[in-house]
Amino acid sequence: MADKDEGPVRSITDLARIAGVSVSTVSRALTSKGALNKETRRRIQLLAEERGFQLNVAAQNLRLGRTGAIAVLLPLGHERGQHLSDPFFMAMLGWLAEKLTDRGYDLLLSRVLPEGDDWLDNFIRSGRVDGVIIIGQSNQGAVLDRTARHYEPMVIWGAYSPRNAYLTIGTDNQSGGAIAAQHLLDKGRRRLAFFGNVAVPEFAARYQGFLAALPDEVRASTELVHAHITPEASYRMASDYFASGKRPDGIFAASDVTAMSIIAAAAEQNIRVPDQLSVVGFDDVPMAQLANPPLTTIRQDIKRGAHLLVDLLCQRLAGQPCQSIQIAPAIIVRESS
Amino acid sequence: MADKDEGPVRSITDLARIAGVSVSTVSRALTSKGALNKETRRRIQLLAEERGFQLNVAAQNLRLGRTGAIAVLLPLGHERGQHLSDPFFMAMLGWLAEKLTDRGYDLLLSRVLPEGDDWLDNFIRSGRVDGVIIIGQSNQGAVLDRTARHYEPMVIWGAYSPRNAYLTIGTDNQSGGAIAAQHLLDKGRRRLAFFGNVAVPEFAARYQGFLAALPDEVRASTELVHAHITPEASYRMASDYFASGKRPDGIFAASDVTAMSIIAAAAEQNIRVPDQLSVVGFDDVPMAQLANPPLTTIRQDIKRGAHLLVDLLCQRLAGQPCQSIQIAPAIIVRESS
């Protein structure tokens, strides 16, 4: 029947010629859309398989007016370091990849150095993706707000604020801070410090929740130490801090990486954790249980967060109404406190 | 001059109408390709900016017969755990993202559960990307070999073997193993063990290099402990191992994550590192210096590796000849040994 036409099959046109049918028939057979004789469909699908042919996704998408891809953007606004290697983001990225694949989307990964205030609009207008997930609002709240007014399919992982025009999914950072405070108080700690960069909205909320849960006299003496997010910077900051003679008995760190850096710096200066100093982290990254001593930390449910991000984005893409969600954190008590 | 035509500008056709020129003129102006009157070009670029118009990348790519994207694939063949959160891989991904962006490519991230032996061909034939970078050959050597015979633009991060038909970039794992062995010997250690899953070719090479560098009598007593890659699994394995009364004085771990798990398990059973036990890791992930004690490890130059991967892939895309490269590892001595 079919000509034993050799040569590579590059398009439905080729396949149609070989099968002796029209391109539209091939299209219908391979997309399983539209009415088509069962036998014809099977025959063409078989032929395609045999010849190793698959529809060209790019052309398909162009025709359908979509891209089939979702961008995951990491704005590196406040921290220039190797942000992308932060274990928290990485775990998040893993779950996002899985969830987006399940939904039939490709994941386009992009590190962004936000320059000026139209990097986001530019990216969106280039038309490479159908929607955008942004991990961490960094210091780009204004840009996000502006874009959100005219671009729907965008969801941000980060701290919630009723003032934001954009959709967020994120841990309830304030209550996380409060839990950490209560835990340190329960341990009898009274000379406290917070390590973190409060220019990052998420960290600011953790600090605020922490402070708010302390009795006045404790709060008054609580120190704020501006630690950066990379291990190196955190370590140096903690080292200098201890070297200057500061001896708090409880530290709440804005992230597990910072907490582990603090423990390392403390060990070096013979400050015993948890005997002399209790340390509480934030995130519960996989590495936290391998810290020495294993890290007490405020757990963010990363998997759930990733799922919510994708679900919400898909709702937006489907034109359904939806709203920001805060996820309740939980404390994981190990041995560092 | 130009009509003050309102309404959104969705394509070069729209913009051409507004500007009173032809579509090809707009195309030439916006791509900065082809000869064009300087003034005309400026005028159209300005107009585009003003109306917030950018070329549709998807259409552009379709026309040019490319996609502008490179896939980064993670075959999760041998380990079902959260491989994507492995810090080594993450650091690699970060550098790849940066380097590919520099080269004008998008990065398409995909976790792959290799099923059957045509997952790779299927992916490639879907035409979503111009090239493929695969992180870790896992247990998929045969699949990679077969694909490499008919698909050029593919580079693999992993162990080199002259038997492979595919291009690899990777650390010289054997010599890394040898360096670790020499270091432990120098420290006076003689009762040794290797922790790692030797079904993974990279780990097998580390083990092999390790063994080969040992004197016969030490080698004969060296134990192989089959530890998985996730922190949880490694920790459990090390815990059971120590609990069973085993007391080596030197351990070489296939990865930093495993090494840190071993240290955590040792600490729990009051085995002092490095007094009673020297531990050497592999990778030098950022976290390694935060371990307690800070981890002695065989460093892989991840940044250089990522750059080479991208460079090599681009050479392939340009049709230039190229060959596999091994990167020399270096030991970073800290306090765990």
Added chain:
DNA sequence: CTGTTAGCGCCTTCAA
């Protein structure tokens, strides 16, 4: 220097 035209590979309406 600029316009006209023919596709890139696919989907879909309309007709047969």
Added chain:
DNA sequence: TTGAAGGCGCTAACAG
């Protein structure tokens, strides 16, 4: 049930 034809947004000959 199937085919013909137009077009998604863009680029690149080829003319003028």
